[in-house]
Every structure is written in C-alpha cells, then in structure tokens.
Amino acid sequence: MAEAAVQSISANTPEAERELTDGFHLLIDALKLNGIKTIYGVPGIPITDFGRMAQASGIRVLSFRHEQNAGYAAAIAGFLTKEPGVCLTVSAPGFLNGLTALAHATTNCFPMIQISGSSEREIVDLQQGDYEEMDQLAIARPLCKAAFRVLHAQDIGIGLARAIRAAVSGRPGGVYLDLPAKLFGQVMDAEAGRKSLVKVIDPVPAQIPAPEAVKRALDVLKSGKRPLVILGKGAAYAQADGAIKSFVEKSGIPFLPMSMAKGLLPDTHPQCAGAARSTVLRDSDIVMLIGARLNWLLSHGKGKAWGETPKKFIQIDIEPKEMDSNIEIAAPVVGDIGSAVSALLNGMGGNWPAPPADWIKTVTSKRDENIAKMAPRLMNNNSPMDYHGALGVLRTIVKERPDAILVNEGANALDLTRGIIDIYQPRKRLDVGTWGVMGIGMGYAIGAAIETGKPVLAIEGDSAFGFSGMEIETICRYKLPVCVVILNNDGIYRGTDVNKAGPDPATTVFVKGARYDKMIEAFGGVGANATSPDELKRAVNAAMDSGKPTLINAVIDPAAGSESGRIGNLNPQSRLAKKK
Ligand code: ADP
Ligand code: TZD
Ligand code: MG
Numbered sequence: 001m002a003e004a005a006v007q008s009i010s011a012n013t014p015e016a017e018r019e020l021t022d023g024f025h026l027l028i029d030a031l032k033l034n035g036i037k038t039i040y041g042v043p044g045i046p047i048t049d050f051g052r053m054a055q056a057s058g059i060r061v062l063s064f065r066h067e068q069n070a071g072y073a074a075a076i077a078g079f080l081t082k083e084p085g086v087c088l089t090v091s092a093p094g095f096l097n098g099l100t101a102l103a104h105a106t107t108n109c110f111p112m113i114q115i116s117g118s119s120e121r122e123i124v125d126l127q128q129g130d131y132e133e134m135d136q137l138a139i140a141r142p143l144c145k146a147a148f149r150v151l152h153a154q155d156i157g158i159g160l161a162r163a164i165r166a167a168v169s170g171r172p173g174g175v176y177l178d179l180p181a182k183l184f185g186q187v188m189d190a191e192a193g194r195k196s197l198v199k200v201i202d203p204v205p206a207q208i209p210a211p212e213a214v215k216r217a218l219d220v221l222k223s224g225k226r227p228l229v230i231l232g233k234g235a236a237y238a239q240a241d242g243a244i245k246s247f248v249e250k251s252g253i254p255f256l257p258m259s260m261a262k263g264l265l266p267d268t269h270p271q272c273a274g275a276a277r278s279t280v281l282r283d284s285d286i287v288m289l290i291g292a293r294l295n296w297l298l299s300h301g302k303g304k305a306w307g308e309t310p311k312k313f314i315q316i317d318i319e320p321k322e323m324d325s326n327i328e329i330a331a332p333v334v335g336d337i338g339s340a341v342s343a344l345l346n347g348m349g350g351n352w353p354a355p356p357a358d359w360i361k362t363v364t365s366k367r368d369e370n371i372a373k374m375a376p377r378l379m380n381n382n383s384p385m386d387y388h389g390a391l392g393v394l395r396t397i398v399k400e401r402p403d404a405i406l407v408n409e410g411a412n413a414l415d416l417t418r419g420i421i422d423i424y425q426p427r428k429r430l431d432v433g434t435w436g437v438m439g440i441g442m443g444y445a446i447g448a449a450i451e452t453g454k455p456v457l458a459i460e461g462d463s464a465f466g467f468s469g470m471e472i473e474t475i476c477r478y479k480l481p482v483c484v485v486i487l488n489n490d491g492i493y494r495g496t497d498v499n500k501a502g503p504d505p506a507t508t509v510f511v512k513g514a515r516y517d518k519m520i521e522a523f524g525g526v527g528a529n530a531t532s533p534d535e536l537k538r539a540v541n542a543a544m545d546s547g548k549p550t551l552i553n554a555v556i557d558p559a560a561g562s563e564s565g566r567i568g569n570l571n572p573q574s575r576l577a578k579k580k
Contacts, residue, residue: 017504019190021307023183024050026193027115028057031086033199036163038062038077038450040070040443041088042097045131045333046117046181047167051088062450062478064443065470067094071114072103072443074467075174076430077451077482078111079237079260082204084167084175085294085447089116091132095140096245101443103143105174107435109234111167112174121180123152130212137178153186154196161198168203172237207318209335212469214343217288217314217331222352224286226309227253228273230298233260240338241426244290245579247341252354256280259431260291262373263423275374276331276366282307283362288314291337294321295434296570301328316340322523378420383532386560387412388488391420391535394459398422401455401544405430405448409441410461411565413487436567439467446471449480456481462510463489469519475549483543483550485536486516493565495558512558520551528552528565 021029026046027050031039036059064070067089077085087104088096095116105112118137127133139149146166150159159177167175175325180541181255221227229251235244245265248255254273257264267270273280281298282305292507294301294313301313315323316337323332333340354360362423384390394417398406402424408417408431423429430444438461446460465486475482489495490512497506517527530536543550563573 012560013286014393020187020508021153021190021193022188023153023156023179023186024053026188026197027160027179027184027392028054028059029194030157030160031198032057032368034160035083036086039086039088040064040073040077040447042067042070042090042094042406042545044090044094046315047088047090049056050117050184060450062090064446064474066468067097068100068439069443069468069471069474071098071112072104072440073447073450074110074114075101075110075112076098076440076444076447078105078167078172079108079233079276079430080427080448080451082111082168082237082239084111084113087112091116091118091136092134093132095134095136099140099143102140102174102176104433104437106144106211109172109237109437111172111176113163113167113177114144114174115177115179117184118149118180118216122180122414126297137176140176143174144176145171145291147176147178149178149180150464151184153183153188154192155182157197161311165203168391169205170207170323171317177187187535187565199216204336207334207336207338208339209316209333209343211331212345213331213335214340214347216331217316218344218347220312220331221251221253221286221288223312224284225356226284226338226362227286227288227355228280228284229253229255229288229290230292231255231261231264232258232292234290235265235337235428236261236336238291240341243338243341243345247345247348248301250345250348250352251472252352254280254360259418260427260429260433261292262418263428267422268424270364273363273367275370278305278362279366280363281305283309284311284390285309285564286312286314288316290316290341293317293434294326297434302483303328324567334361354366355359370511374420381533382557384555384557385531385533385536386557387416387487388420389533389553390536390556391416391459392542393487393533394457395421397537397540397544398457399424401457404428404455404457404544405452407431407441407444407448407456408418408460409419409459410437410459411463411493412485412489412561413459413461413565415565416565421459438464441465442471442475443486444479445482446474446480450478454481455547456483456543457540458482458484458486460486462486462490462514463492463493465516469516470552472520472525472549473523475518476525480548480549483540483547484520485554486551487554487556488514488516489556489561490558492561494561513555515553517551517553520549523549525549525551531553531555559575
C-alpha cells in the first residue's frame, strides 16, 4: 500500500520533491531483504555512519576490538547458520586485519562476506596517496572464493546478491565486497533504488547426485569387510543431521568424526570409533568420506597411518574437483550431503547387511581398551594440574551441559581437549579448523553466543588466548554467556624452555604464573584462579550457571605438555631426524 503510494508520487512529481535514497540505505535495505540480521566489525572511515544507520535500522551491529576477531565471528556464524556471516571493515589496515579471517573461512568452506570500505578509485589507481590507500580488490581476490567491487549505487543490490550466492552455493567460502567511500553518499531516486535490489532466490539449490554414482557407492560400500565412515565438518555444516544419523545407523558401520564433526552422532554412540582412530584408519578396507577432505588431517589418505590394507574410497562432496585430490576415489558422489545421504538411504532398501561381526568387535574392543586406559588419568586431582586432571572435570561439565558450545584452540590444549571431551550434539565443537590457526577463540565464542543464544565454554591455551584476548572486553560489553578457561602452562607447548645464550627468555615461554583472570575483572567480568581440578569444576559450574562473562585461569604444570601437541612429527627437525 505504502509502496504503491510512493510509486505514484515518484512517477509524477517534479525532481525536487522526489523521494531519494543513498548508498548507505540501499546497502542496509539489500542486507535486510536477504535476511542478514547481524554484522560483525570495527568502525571508522568510511563505514562509521553505515554501522550507525544499520544499527538504527534494526540490524545487530557488533563492534569488536580487532577486525580479525570480528572476521572469525562472521566465519563461524556462516558455519553455524549456513548463511553468510558478514564482517565490516575500514580501508587498508582494517581490511587486511579482516582478510586473515576471510581466507580462513575460504579454507574451511564457511560462507562469509567481508564488506570493506575503500579509498577513492581515481586516487588509488594513480597511486597518489589517498587516506588508507590500497588496491584492496586485487589483494583480496586470490585469498577468497570471489571478489566484487560496486561503483554505482544502483548496483549495490546486484553486488550483494552476487556476494551472497558466491558465498553459500556449491562449496561455501569467503567473498570480498569492495565499497569505495564515495558509493555510500551516492544519491538516487528511491523508487528506482528499491527496484534495483535483488532478493536471492534459492541461494543454496539442492545438488542431487547422479543415480549411477549413488549405486556405484553402495556397491563399493557393500563389498567391504572392514568398512569405515569418516564424517567431516562439511557433514556438520550441511545440517542433514537426521539423514546422516539414519544412514550411519542403518549401515551399522563404525564412524570416525573429524574434529568439528564430533557430536553429529554422540561420541558415546556404540558405532563411534573416535577412540580407535589408528586402528580404523590402518585396518579398514572401504572408507566413505562424508564432507571431509583427504588433506593433512587425514595424512592425505596414504602412508603409515593408513597401513598395508588395500583401500577403496567413497567420497561425498559438493566440490567435484575434490575427487582424486590426493588418491584415487573409487566411488565419487558429487552433490550436497543432504541429498546424497538421502539417496544412499533410499538405495539401501530394507535389509542392508550388517558389517562382519569380527570387524565390529575389533573396533569396539580397541575403543573400549583405550577409553579404559585413559579413565584413571582423568580422575587425578593433582595440583598444579596436568591437562588430564583439568580436562577430566571439564569433560563431565560438558556431559552435563550438552547444549553448550565448546570453542577450543591451543596445541596440547587443543589436541587433548579434542581427544578427551565427548560431544553430544551437532555443531557444538568449534576449533582451529583446517589451518590449525591460533586466534579464533574469542571471535568464535562471540559469534557462537550471538548466533545460537547458547552458553559457550572456550577452552584455550594461554598462547592461543593471547591472539584474541582483548575481545574479553567485547564479551563483557555485550554481556555474553561465555566462560573462558585458560589452560595456563606458562607458554607455547610447555613453560619450561630456557634460553642458554643470553638474558632474554626462551621464545616459547611467557611471564611465569601470569593471572589472566585479572584481565576480565578490568571490564566487570568474573575472574577466578583454579589450581586444582576441584577448584576448576566449581568455578566453571558457577560461570555456566550464572551466564556471566567469566575467565578462569587454570594453573597447569609448565612441564605437562609436549612440543606441538600431537603434531610434533610435522616439525622440520623431526622430519629431518626421520630421514637420517
Ligand atoms: P574436516 O576438516 O572436518 O575433515 P574438511 O573441511 O576437510 O573437513 O572438508 C569439508 C568438505 O565438505 C569440503 O570438501 C566441502 O566441499 C564439503 N562440503 C561442505 N558443505 C557441503 C555440503 N553441503 N554438501 C556436500 N559437501 C559439502
Ligand atoms: N600463529 C598462528 C596464527 N597459528 C599458529 N598455529 C601458530 C602461530 C603456531 N602455534 C601453534 O600451532 S600452537 C601455538 C602456536 C603459537 C600455541 C600453543 O600454545 P598454547 O597451548 O599455550 O596455546 P599449549 O597447551 O601450551 O600447548
Ligand atoms: Mg600453553
């Protein structure tokens, strides 16, 4: 009704009386038209007013202390919602700060859009030294899935539509959208502006695999004497939880969850082979990958970890180029996981044969043996704590609060948490991902709390925390239900290194006995120091009950960790030693 009224006015009224709009409002309207409700960013020229206007229009605009953390929040928002997380940055330095997160999103196949203000094209292209001058589009392009620049207000609608579609369709990834300062102030007729906006229809179209590919996959799967299913974070992303659970259970095949796929089926599920990882990789004969790449995290599908048993791989992935990336894939199934798994389920019919009993027995007895071996270590009440004592109590807390989201980074703090803490629901474990990047912690915690409304428990190495630690102010400012536990062993891997060559400390150690809990008190949050598992348990439970921003400094024996956690074999020194 109102729209019709405006239309008739704009058609017949003289220029001076026409309703006008501008770049600021067109972008806001375009975002809202496409259901984008949240922006993560840092303000400054030329986007300060845009942030204000977006907030005034009802979009939630979360203001961070560093763009990288805003970017990580947007990246994880993409993973959790299947909609692009939006990060807003200022030109050159802000843009570059955000770019690490955009590249991270692309590497991890998370949909994200970094929208950055930029300097004037005319000046940048002549390299005349504009304020924060940089050819941002050219720099972003190789680091993301797609990059676009909008020069005219009437193209904002189509520009954002392209960005959204590029981010979420096919293999998701990061998209860069460059908006020069001048664009925001460009004025145009409001009616023409409204017409220029584009609502993206069916942004994530179903991609149904070919029936032959499904049949081939089922034939290969059936031929296995020792089959294995590996679930990757693509499977968690796909939000096809019910179909995946039905498929795994109907097949009766042991499954191995990759880190962020933990909880898709509970880690305590009878078919979970998480605690028998080496055995299933080594001895399986048919391996079905669902949304997991054969990259370094799976030893590229070959070598010692995969043993002598000849293997055939089945791979479900939306990206055709992923097939045969490291080794031959006997049965590629190209399509989206929801459609592919449903097609497989249909094809299995009513009486799918259970895998051979001796294989199931091998896997379950190995798993039970490993779990039993670990159990007593998790119950120690040593002070100072070792990782196992601390993680033993955190494990119980997560079991009692399966709804909470676990964020996790560090080296020992990462690897041991991943191995020890069971996850019970999909998309509840968020971590360093494909790059093993430090710094995702507080951005992920904020993004997860905002997007899901659930409480967050962030288990952080003391080094890892340092990469995003200032965002505890952001957590306090927005009063988010985030409890940060720092497993503080005085440094990177261990706090015991000594530099014998001079007075400087060793490169891997920090100030001894640092009290990170004092940091959050500066911003009105709750700080606690825990020197034993009992103290840790009390402090974390209090934090999770209260929902108040909390930081717990968990004092870990500086000698407890090992170099590079579980991936010490990737250090050049140890590779060198192996060759010798
Ligand atoms: P992990 O690190 O858990 O092993 P990866 O990030 O290596 O997982 O792999 C995720 C894979 O999932 C990527 O190859 C990506 O193309 C794929 N993927 C993401 N979303 C979907 C989807 N909806 N359908 C099919 N494949 C998907
Ligand atoms: N910089 C970035 C961005 N990512 C990285 N992965 C590293 C540096 C190297 N690195 C690791 O791979 S783990 C780690 C660094 C610096 C920190 C390990 O120390 P921590 O954990 O305190 O977080 P533990 O418990 O002491 O092992
Ligand atoms: Mg440490």
